[in-house]
Amino acid sequence: MSAVGFVVLFPLLGFLILLAIGKRLGDPKAGWIGTGAVLASFVSAIVVWLSRLGNEGHPYVLRLFDWFSAGGFHANVSLRVDGLSVAMILFVTGVATLIHLYSIGYMKGDSRYHQFFVYLNLFVFSMTVLVTANTLPLAFLGWEGVGACSYWLISFWFERPTAASAGKKAFIVNRIGDTGFLLGTFLVFQHLGSVSFSRITAGSLNLSPDTATAIVLLFFLAAAGKSAQLPLFTWLLDAMEGPTPVSALIHAATMVTAGVYLMARLSPILALAHTADLVIAIIGVATAFVAAMAATAQTDIKKIVAYSTVSQLGYMMLGIGTGAYTAAIFLMITHAFYKALIFLGSGSVIHSLDGEQNIRKMGALRKFMPITTVTMILAWLSIAGVPPFSGFFSKGAVLENAFGDSPFLWAAGVITALLTAYYMGRLVYVVFYGTPRFEEVTHGHDPHESPSVMTIPLVVLAAAAVLGGLLNLPVGGFGFLGSWLAPVFGTAQAAYPMSTGLKDALMGTDAVVALLGVFLSWRAWRGASENPALERKVFLNGWYIDAFYDRVFARTGTAVAELADTVVDQRVVDGAVTGVAGVARLVGGAGRKVQSGLVRSYLLIMVGGLIVMLGYVLTVAAR
Amino acid sequence: MTIPGSWYLVVAALLFGLGAFGVLTRRNVIVMFMSLELMLNAVNLTFVSYARMLNDVGGQVDVFFVLVVAAAEVVVGLGIIVAIFRQRATVTADDISSLKG
Known part of the structure; x- marks a missing residue:
């Protein structure tokens, strides 16, 4: 089980090697080294998983060394192996391996090729630290590490001013959330006297409901920043300025799910704070709906997928808020498969159209890119929740628990599911069907299918997206993920007793809604590339939330800064300085x-x- | 008839005052220098007078020191005057005012 050390070590090693000699290795050797390091990490994760089989009930802690101590405060560097962390490292390193492989092709010819893999490996290292950390400070180290890598990778093409400012925006918005993480850690230490997850699990019952509510809300602030929930989700849209593999790995599959992971990790405390749980569920479902509406009107292919990601993260938070931790993790894993696939498929399209991202300038690509088209359609059916694809089971599990908690939450979730099937259908029809509209982009030559380093990850992820439901079938004896995670969540997991008939009715509703969404998108977008009635400006602009922030916070901040410049700096500060100089000049004039x-x-x-x-x-x- | 010691002192004071007046009023640096020497020697005279009056040879020893220092001072001072004259062709004190604030 100490193989968990290697899960963390290999990406770090890859990072150090690439940092030292990456430039000399160049294109594509640096990419293969980076991919190899993550693949080794994935193999180690499999070894850890196999060694866990049979004793799921006993978490194993690998203590490496003491980080720092002060009085009764001890922060160890220790890694935790239990059902949750094993599930996390398996899908994180697995998806990361595929995306590294894809990046070898996608980043070909970039002037900072090796640096891209330096950041990617550092990211995987930080992410594995985050999900295996046994103490809150170590988790915070990983949390900040992924944030820093996210910043570097969003602004990887920093020659573009939009990319540079998008990176800054992601960093600043996440700082708001990080305040919550730190304050939450302090509160946990104050009341439990320890910051290790083992002690938090053991001692959580001593917390008063009010304290538990405060802790949960503070950590949820952190999670809302990282996992792009209302009202802090705007950075994720701008984050699409980064290279597409980055969007797939960091801003869809792994980093943005860190907030959901953190909430699941703190489930013993969440179980005590029912008000906070309701807040999380409402914000989650509201985020899911708002983002899905915005996704219906976007014209930038990556923006559609980004809003879709925000929407799906909202579903995961809905699962967390209703106490359905297993369902949330299940959705997180299947989402990692199909959303990474959608991003990589979009990247494949963008790559073949020389960087064009406007779906109005695409169309009819199925004739030129068969593999991308087929895998994208499979991803669409998965995310839409069409049975028997993976999204049907994972989203169904979340919605089932939401219904148990409150039919209103369920209804909002079902409407969002309809929208999900519809906007992804719009993407598929406009991009891959209809008439070709890419002449002005490609200047006559036809788009081409991507090289095999890019299509192999697509095929593997498509298989995972289709078959992901097998991880946790809602049939007795086949709920592998559920029984795997049961010792971690224990009694924190909410149980809603339901009759089999009701469960079947809910699943049937999910299936009907998904197919209805698919049908609606087929009706509206088969052969069309524009439909102003269905693409409202308010949704294209994301409900003007970003514009609102710009007006209220950014412009106020600018006004305050300008006031400080013209009044405080020029009059007060400069006045004091020139005043002192004037007095000295006066005295000198008399003295001379x-x-x-x-x-x-x-x-x-x-x-x-x-x-x-x-x-x-x-x-x-x-x- | 012996001349009382106070007479010497009065002469010394007159010489000193004369020297000081010369230093303050003359413009020629060389004359100012000569006046300065007059002041120094007035002091020397005082030393010697007191040495005699008080029967203490220390006063006469001091005079030797003053003479030596005065000689050195003359060397340096005249050197400076020569250097200034070479550069500006004048030894008038009021014209040498380049350090004016």
Whole structure:
């Protein structure tokens, strides 16, 4: 089980090697080294998983060394192996391996090729640290590490001003959430006297409901930043400025799910804070709906997928908020498969159209890119929740628990599911069907299918997206993931007793809604590339939420800064500085008159002074 | 008839005042220099007078020191005057005012 150390070590090793000699290795050797390091990490993760089989109930902690201590506070560097962390490292390293492989082809010819893999390996290292950490400070290290890598990779093409500012935006918005993480950690230490997850699990029952609510809400602030929930989701849309493999790995499959992971990890505390759980569920379902509506009107292919990601993350938070941790993790894993696939498929399209991202300038690509088309359609059916694809089971599990908690949450979730099937259908029909509209982009030559390093990951991910449901079938004896995670969540997991008939009805509703969405998109978008009635401006602009932030926060901030510039700096600060200089000049002006340059007047003053002193000595002091 | 010691002191004071007046009023640097020497020697005279009056040879020893220092001072001072004259062709004190503030 100590193989978990290697899961973390290999990406770090890859990072160090690429940092040292990556430039000399160049294109494509640096990419193969990076991919190899992550593949080794994935193999180690499989070894850890196999060694866990049979003793799922006992978490194993690998203590490496003490990080820092102060009084009763001890932060160890120790890695935790239990059902949750094993599930996380398996899909994180697995998806990361495929995306590394894809990047070898996608980043070909980039001037900073090796650097891309330096950042990617550092990211995988940080992510594995985050999900295996046994203490909150170590998890925070991973949390900040993935944030920093996200920043570097979003602004990887920093020559474009939009990419540079998108990176900054992601960093700044995430700082708001990180405040919550730190304050939550302090509160946990204050009330439980420890920051290790083992102690948190054991001692959570001593917490009062109010304290538990405060802790959960603080950590949810962190999760809302990282996992792009309302009201902090706007950075994820701008993050699409990064290279597409980055969007697939960091901003769809792994990093953005860190918030969901954190909430699942703290499930013993969440189970005590019912008000906070309701807040999480409502924000989750609201995020899912708002983002899905926005996705219906986007024209940038990556923006559609980005809003879709925000929407799916909302579903995961809905699962967390309703106590359905297993369902949330199940959705997270299947989402990693099909969303990474959708991003890589979009990347394949963008790659073949020389960087074009506007879906209006695509169309009819199925004739030129058969593999991409087929895998994208499979991903669409998965995310839409058409049975028997993976999304049907994972989203169904979340919705079933939402119904148990409150029919309103369920209804909002079902409407969002309809939208999901519809907007992804719109993407598929506009991009791959209809008439070709890419002449002005490609200048006559036809688009081409991507090289095999890019299509192999697509095929593997498509298989995973189709078959992912097998991880946790809602049939007795086939709920592998459920029984695997049961010891981790234990009694924190909410149980909603339901009759078999009700469950079947809910599943049937999911299937009907998914097929209805598919049908609606077929009706509306078969052969069409524009439909103003269905592409409202308010949704194209993401409900103007970003514009609202710009007006309220950014412009206020700018106004305050300008006030500080014109009044505080120029008048007060500069005034003080020039005032001091003016006084010195005045004194000097008076003083320079004494320096006449006439030797004889100096002598006269000297003699006069001497006489005065002598007179004093002889008359006053002599007495 | 012996001349009382106070007469010497009065002469010394007159010489000193004369020297000081010369230093303050003359413009020619060389004359100012000569006046300065007059002041120094007035002090020397005082030393010697007191040495005699108080029967203490220390005063006469001091005079030697003053003479030596004055000689050195003359060397340096005249050197400076020569250097200034070479550069500016003048030894008038009021014209040498380049350090005016």
